[in-house]
Amino acid sequence: MAEGITDLDMDSFDEAISSSDTPILVDFWAEWCGPCKMIAPILEEIASEHEGIKIAKVNVDESPDLARRYEIMSIPALIVFENGLPAKKLIGAKPKGALLEEIGEFL
Amino acid sequence: MGDNVNDIRDAIIIGSGPAGLTAAIYTARANMAPLVIEGEPSSTSDQPGGQLMLTTDVENFPGFPEGIMGPELMMNFRSQASRFGAEFITSKVTSVDFSARPFTVWVGEETYQARTVIISTGAQSLMLGLPNEDRLLGHGLSTCATCDGFFFRDQEIAVVGGGDSAVEEATFLTRFASKVYLIHRRNELRASKIMRERALSNPKLEILWNTQVVEIQGDEKLSGVVLEDTTTNAQRSLSVQGLFIAIGHRPNTDLFRDQLELKENGYLVTEPNSSETQVPGIFACGDVQDDYYRQAITAAGSGCMAAIDAERWLEEHST
Numbered sequence: 001m002a003e004g005i006t007d008l009d010m011d012s013f014d015e016a017i018s019s020s021d022t023p024i025l026v027d028f029w030a031e032w033c034g035p036c037k038m039i040a041p042i043l044e045e046i047a048s049e050h051e052g053i054k055i056a057k058v059n060v061d062e063s064p065d066l067a068r069r070y071e072i073m074s075i076p077a078l079i080v081f082e083n084g085l086p087a088k089k090l091i092g093a094k095p096k097g098a099l100l101e102e103i104g105e106f107l
Numbered sequence: 108m109g110d111n112v113n114d115i116r117d118a119i120i121i122g123s124g125p126a127g128l129t130a131a132i133y134t135a136r137a138n139m140a141p142l143v144i145e146g147e148p149s150s151t152s153d154q155p156g157g158q159l160m161l162t163t164d165v166e167n168f169p170g171f172p173e174g175i176m177g178p179e180l181m182m183n184f185r186s187q188a189s190r191f192g193a194e195f196i197t198s199k200v201t202s203v204d205f206s207a208r209p210f211t212v213w214v215g216e217e218t219y220q221a222r223t224v225i226i227s228t229g230a231q232s233l234m235l236g237l238p239n240e241d242r243l244l245g246h247g248l249s250t251c252a253t254c255d256g257f258f259f260r261d262q263e264i265a266v267v268g269g270g271d272s273a274v275e276e277a278t279f280l281t282r283f284a285s286k287v288y289l290i291h292r293r294n295e296l297r298a299s300k301i302m303r304e305r306a307l308s309n310p311k312l313e314i315l316w317n318t319q320v321v322e323i324q325g326d327e328k329l330s331g332v333v334l335e336d337t338t339t340n341a342q343r344s345l346s347v348q349g350l351f352i353a354i355g356h357r358p359n360t361d362l363f364r365d366q367l368e369l370k371e372n373g374y375l376v377t378e379p380n381s382s383e384t385q386v387p388g389i390f391a392c393g394d395v396q397d398d399y400y401r402q403a404i405t406a407a408g409s410g411c412m413a414a415i416d417a418e419r420w421l422e423e424h425s426t
Contacts, residue, residue: 033254034160034178038148060257073258073328073349074150074245091245092150095198 004047006056018084023106024054028077035093036076042096115209119221124157125403126393127227128184129410135191137418153231156181163253205366223417226391230356239323247329252276256283264349273353274298274306281311292319374398382413
């Protein structure tokens with residue numbers, strides 16, 4: 001949808017994660033999750049302001065297997081993948097400053 | 108906008124639930140160019156849009172015969188306010204000074220000043236205050252049934268509380284879970300009649316009366332709770348994969364504690380049939396000053412009152 005944010009699903013996920021040469025932050029979200037909607041514009045801003053990290057989204061309604069694989073029990077959940085592996089998991093909506101601080105090491 | 112400290116506005120609105128956004132719509136249409144400091148994203152009810160951001164179908168807001176999703180309703184409120192020129196800052200107010208005019212509101216290092224301030228900071232969910240609560244939040248323990256219910260399909264879970272929101276959440280969660288326990292420390296529900304009847308007739312829902320949670324268990328993930336019977340003090344374990352907390356709210360009035368009069372329960376005091384506080388030019392609306400009705404529609408109504416009160420006050424006090 002937004003510039004620089006890719007939608008991933010079961011078919012595209014593994015390839016996108018393993019082939020990335022930069023860290024990827026994946027936002028697990030759903031249409032019915034209010035806090036997910038509040039952080040969506042923040043992620044769009046981060047995507048356009050920081051070139052060192054890619055941002056992708058997984059709709060848990062459409063890809064429940066991916067949510068299960070990463071043991072997601074609460075959304076929004078953000079997982080940063082580095083070299084194809086999960087390196088950091090953040091749960092719950094946060095303001096932009098707090099989010100940037102949490103993912104600072106990957107930027 | 109390149110604001111600096113010297114720009115004095117007609118109105119600053121703190122908070123952005125139904126009350127704050129209705130006040131924004133009315134003050135914007137009255138050419139008061141309100142600045143709405145809407146709060147910060149979080150997964151609790153203390154976030155832009157307020158408590159309705161954590162609900163699904165809102166069935167009792169007039170004008171939506173088929174109901175409307177809470178987040179969608181609040182997005183509509185917000186775009187309506189934007190359309191008339193309300194300006195938004197997605198941050199939390201850090202402190203205020205209502206002792207001198209114009210009034211001053213700080214957001215971190217930024218300073219904002221206005222001739223009137225409308226307070227609509229609402230109320231936020233209470234937590235149990237037990238060990239492990241913070242650690243297991245998001246790992247089986249949740250404050251948002253609508254966000255997280257999906258992940259408990261065919262599992263056994265529990266909801267703590269006995270008011271409308273607890274009963275509503277428990278009923279909602281039976282869509283996903285195989286079994287929902289409603290843990291309530293009294294022997295009757297405080298929820299409204301329609302919600303009570305829905306709960307009592309739901310075959311997947313079991314109410315544990317006179318019961319409270321005394322311990323939350325789990326290492327990586329929540330695995331269960333220890334319950335205590337409030338009449339006999341007998342304890343027992345209950346194995347659940349999910350625990351949802353809906354034990355009530357407290358008003359977000361910490362910012363105003365030293366500057367405005369609060370009731371004993373922490374809610375802001377307003378004049379009868381008015382949104383006026385004890386400080387002329389400071390108005391309050393919505394749940395932050397309402398410990399009785401606490402509905403989206405009453406919050407919106409009081410937001411309208413606050414906007415009109417602020418507009419008239421400005422007219423009377425402009426030189």
